[in-house]
Amino acid sequence: MIERDGKQTKLPINPSTGSNAKSNDPSTWGSFDKAVSYYNAQLNSNKQKCDGIGFMFTLNESFVGVDLDHCISESGKLDTSIRNIVNTLNSYTEISPSGRGLHIITKGKLPPGGRKKGNVELYESGRYFTITGNIFRGCNKHVENRQNEIDEIHAEIWGTNAKTKHTNSVSGRPKGDPHELLTTSFHFTNGSKNEQLWNGDFSGYPSQSEADLAFCSHLAWLFQKDASLIDSIFRKSGLYRDKWDVTHSADGSTYGQMTIKKAISSTDKTYNTNQNISSANIVALLNGQARNDYPLLEIKGIKFRYGRDNAKTIIEREAKRKYTGKSDKHSSAYYPVSSLYGIPARLRYIDKSDASGLRINIEGFDGSLKSLDIERSFLVKASGNELKSELLAAGLRIYPDGDKIILATLKAAHPDKEILITTKPGLFQIDNHKNFAFVTPDGKSYSDNNHQVELSPNERITAPYSCGSFEGWKDAIRTATTAPGCPHFALGVMAAFVGPILSIAKLDTCGINLSGFTSKGKSTAQMLAASAWSTPKLGCGLFQSMRTTDNAVELLATKANGTVLLLDDIAHIDGRDLGAMIYTLSSGSSKSRMTQLSTLQSRQTWNTFAIFSGEKSLEEKIKSAGGSWQAGMSVRFPDVDVTDVNEKLTNETMRSINSIAENYGHAGHKFIEAIFNNGLHHKSSELKQTILNAARHLANSEESQLIRAAIPFALIQIAGNFAKEFETAAQSSDVVTEFSRKVSVVCFRRRLADSADLVSP
Numbered sequence: 001m002i003e004r005d006g007k008q009t010k011l012p013i014n015p016s017t018g019s020n021a022k023s024n025d026p027s028t029w030g031s032f033d034k035a036v037s038y039y040n041a042q043l044n045s046n047k048q049k050c051d052g053i054g055f056m057f058t059l060n061e062s063f064v065g066v067d068l069d070h071c072i073s074e075s076g077k078l079d080t081s082i083r084n085i086v087n088t089l090n091s092y093t094e095i096s097p098s099g100r101g102l103h104i105i106t107k108g109k110l111p112p113g114g115r116k117k118g119n120v121e122l123y124e125s126g127r128y129f130t131i132t133g134n135i136f137r138g139c140n141k142h143v144e145n146r147q148n149e150i151d152e153i154h155a156e157i158w159g160t161n162a163k164t165k166h167t168n169s170v171s172g173r174p175k176g177d178p179h180e181l182l183t184t185s186f187h188f189t190n191g192s193k194n195e196q197l198w199n200g201d202f203s204g205y206p207s208q209s210e211a212d213l214a215f216c217s218h219l220a221w222l223f224q225k226d227a228s229l230i231d232s233i234f235r236k237s238g239l240y241r242d243k244w245d246v247t248h249s250a251d252g253s254t255y256g257q258m259t260i261k262k263a264i265s266s267t268d269k270t271y272n273t274n275q276n277i278s279s280a281n282i283v284a285l286l287n288g289q290a291r292n293d294y295p296l297l298e299i300k301g302i303k304f305r306y307g308r309d310n311a312k313t314i315i316e317r318e319a320k321r322k323y324t325g326k327s328d329k330h331s332s333a334y335y336p337v338s339s340l341y342g343i344p345a346r347l348r349y350i351d352k353s354d355a356s357g358l359r360i361n362i363e364g365f366d367g368s369l370k371s372l373d374i375e376r377s378f379l380v381k382a383s384g385n386e387l388k389s390e391l392l393a394a395g396l397r398i399y400p401d402g403d404k405i406i407l408a409t410l411k412a413a414h415p416d417k418e419i420l421i422t423t424k425p426g427l428f429q430i431d432n433h434k435n436f437a438f439v440t441p442d443g444k445s446y447s448d449n450n451h452q453v454e455l456s457p458n459e460r461i462t463a464p465y466s467c468g469s470f471e472g473w474k475d476a477i478r479t480a481t482t483a484p485g486c487p488h489f490a491l492g493v494m495a496a497f498v499g500p501i502l503s504i505a506k507l508d509t510c511g512i513n514l515s516g517f518t519s520k521g522k523s524t525a526q527m528l529a530a531s532a533w534s535t536p537k538l539g540c541g542l543f544q545s546m547r548t549t550d551n552a553v554e555l556l557a558t559k560a561n562g563t564v565l566l567l568d569d570i571a572h573i574d575g576r577d578l579g580a581m582i583y584t585l586s587s588g589s590s591k592s593r594m595t596q597l598s599t600l601q602s603r604q605t606w607n608t609f610a611i612f613s614g615e616k617s618l619e620e621k622i623k624s625a626g627g628s629w630q631a632g633m634s635v636r637f638p639d640v641d642v643t644d645v646n647e648k649l650t651n652e653t654m655r656s657i658n659s660i661a662e663n664y665g666h667a668g669h670k671f672i673e674a675i676f677n678n679g680l681h682h683k684s685s686e687l688k689q690t691i692l693n694a695a696r697h698l699a700n701s702e703e704s705q706l707i708r709a710a711i712p713f714a715l716i717q718i719a720g721n722f723a724k725e726f727e728t729a730a731q732s733s734d735v736v737t738e739f740s741r742k743v744s745v746v747c748f749r750r751r752l753a754d755s756a757d758l759v760s761p
Contacts, residue, residue: 012128013038013050029056052097055105056128063143064150065123066104067096075662077467078102078136084156085120086139087443088149090452093139094132102136103129108147112186112195114158115238122154125200126208126241137470138444138669148417155293156369178229185222185271194218200238209259212239216263222271225264231256293361293369294342297409305334314339314397317405337405339363339397345417347373350428350437350453352602357421358413364395373421373456379411420453426562426607427503427681428453436681438500438672441465441533441542441563442665446676459559461541465534466665473531473663479656480528485646488514489657492525494720496532497671497728498609499563501719504681505688508636509557509588510712511610513570515617516642522613524657526566529611531664532671533563546612547572553581554590557606563668570614575625578618579633585610586636609715612637635708667728674726691718 012021015030015038022028030038035053042050057065066089071082078086082102086093091106101119110124123129135141186195193204194215202211215237219230234240234256244256253261296304296315307316316334340363347357357375364370372394378387384407391406392398398406422428425441430451437447442465443455480489491512502509514522526543527536534541544556546567557565565585570578584591590604614621617639619629649657675681692707694714699706722728 012054012056015039026058051130053131054128055131057123058125062107062109063124064106064108064110064146065127065129066102066106066153067121067123067129068102068104069096069098069119069121070100071102071119072100075467076469077464080464082120085153086136088153089144089146090149091140091144091146092142093136095134095136097130097132103131105129105143106146106150107143108145108150110199110238111151111154112183112199114154114236115200116236116240117157120157123200123238125238126202137666138466178223178233181222182219182233185218197239198237202239208239208241212259213263215239216259217267220260220263220267221269224270225267227260227264230260230263234260293344294340294363295344295415297343297413299409299412302405302409304337307334307336309336312339314399315341336399337402338399339395341391341396341406343410343413343415345419346413346415347375347419347421349375349422350420350430351422351424351426351605358410358415359419360391360410362391362394362396366395370394371457373458376411379407420451421456422453423456423459424558424561424604424606425455425459427500436676438562438676438681440668440672441559444669446672448676461534461559464665465541467535468659468663470663470666470670473660473666476657476659476663477528477531479653480524483646483649483653483657486521486649488521488525488640488642488645489528490720491640491716492528492611493532494716494723495609495611496529496564496667497719497723498715499560499607500672500675501687501691501722502609502715503562503607504675504684505691506684507607507688507691507711507715509585509606509608509610510715511565511585511612511637512712512716513612513614513618513637513639514642515614515620515639516645517615520642520645520647522642523568526568526611526613528657528660529564530566531660532667534665536660536664538568542566543568545572546570546614550577550581550584550591554584554604554606557585557608557610558590558604560608560610561606563608565608565610567610567612570612570616570618570621575622576627578625579622579627579629582618582633582637609712610637617641631705635705638709638712671723671726671728674722674728678726680722687718691715694718 012028013019014021014028015035017028018038020028032053039050039053055065057063066085068082068085071079072095073079086102086104089104089106091104093102093104095101096103110122115122182198185191186198196202196204197211197215197218202208205211205214212234216230216234219233223229223233235244245254247253248255248258294315296306303318305316305318307314315337317337319333319335340361342361343358344361345359347359349355349357352375355375355377357373357378360372360374362370362372372390374387374390381387384403387407387410388398388403420430420437422439425439427436427438429435430437430447430453431449435448435451437445437451437453439445439453439455441455441461443457443460445451445453445455447453477493480486481493483489491514495512514525516522523538527538530536530541530543534543536543539545542560542564543566546569548556548567553567556567560566573581585606588606612618616624618633618637619639622629622633680687691711691714694717695707695710696702698710698713698717701707
């Protein structure tokens, strides 16, 4: 790093000679091993000359770099606008040298168009990354091939509706969108060469400087020598580099300013803003803008093309004209079908017996791209009326008789790309039950053989699901689990990891109810459980209020599949409804219901661990409302009475525990990663037997009712043991051992009547 004009500048160094390297001269570069060797030698010398290692992007290699500046807050939180890019690419992701940005490296090629917008910049040639090796939390450590994802991200940022806005402040400046005109110019004479320059490919020039001048000359011709617009466009091209803003003249002019000035002075004629663009160029422009996001369907017997209606791009279909004479025999006409839509991929629903589906991209009313995932069986429900309703709600504009054409194309569509998808998080078997995949509530997937599985975008938790650091979270829960007289905090932490264990062992949904007077820390215990997967804030993530309907509870249970369902305060629900909810949750399946169009809805299913809370026990709550208390309820959701816990913790202790509000969403990912690394997900029968043995030990009986009542606590204990083994719940194994001691010795000293309906600490 050197200082230029008061700014720190990354100056590349040749690892073979120690002299300055050049980004456009491969002879000044070196291999990774040579760079590491040189860097280590510099560290051990008294004259350290370099600060790190850089990676050069070239067109000869299929690597793409994504530079995300200023996207990490001081608290370590990732900007929500950047999170989608990180999750979509799911490739090597590291924290940049500043500590406030990210670098992503993938394999692939960049599509034509923009390269820099806001704090997002894409490279594939002519630039280099300073590598830190500091992997961002929970992200991929390997460089993956992500061509489809690169195209998706590029289209989202620089697509038809991500156009650069400029005012027409200069006389003679072309009217409309400059980027649209630039894209159109790529279809003019020599347009392919200018498109290569736009993409950063200067291989046909002696040096990049000559390429810079050539592209600026084209921009000067195209935009009537408008220096500010030339500069703005150039900065978005693949040719843009740090040198553009470096002073190169005694009068203070930068390299960029001097290049633009030279281009303007050497340009005689400019593009006639009033001339008509040929129809061929318009068609090429429309195809270029729409084909990535809304690919035209290829259906036998139906031919489509892009058209225009009121300055909007639409989809048209060919229709043969009626024969009126010899000259008309082969004539045809195109009629509008709808606004833009396309089918980029077919879907395979791994949570629905590999049912097939389609992903439909739709241009909304506001011009944004919206994706709609549907099962193919949806196409025949109510003669397609439900589908039509969904398409219209997403913003699709349909012309007369267009709905029939759309339905026909969707039924016949078979795109090449297939996406494995699920409508809920949790553990799934794939590849004819040979392999497994686990998808977390935020959409992160773990699987055998590196299968990529998507969680349907509509089913992901929308609240912030990660913040701060894993170490910060472990510090908070270490305080919670060692707090004197508060074993229910340990229960909450360990219960966070029960869901995956329960799913692997193929046991039914169960849980516990924390009962006792207010201010006993019941909600805090639930927040501790939630913080392993998502924000602990009530009403967000996995921590929800009991103030809800039957339908909503089923939806919440589905969203918590394979993790933990946390419902706060049973005072918000009628006791009779609470009894029905216990059986519904235990059944693992929603009720059968009809749609508005009298078709049967698909049932929702789940397999999760639940924690309720309230001042009353479940029995007291149900009986007080005139409901019928059944012994099976206590077996499925036994009560843990927290009346006697310590409620007088110090302010310092509570501040430490409450720091989970700034450090959450890490432990669940670490736990699942450890499960797959250790192969635990392939040991269902063995794990189930371990849980049943633990339940027998806790019940100290062979009576089935008592053993069933002990299963929720056995699950908590086994999950805690694995948290210890995987070093997920705390850095110190002694702390996790203490969890198990508290669970097995304190929380399971039961005051059990013959009905086995109460468990007390």
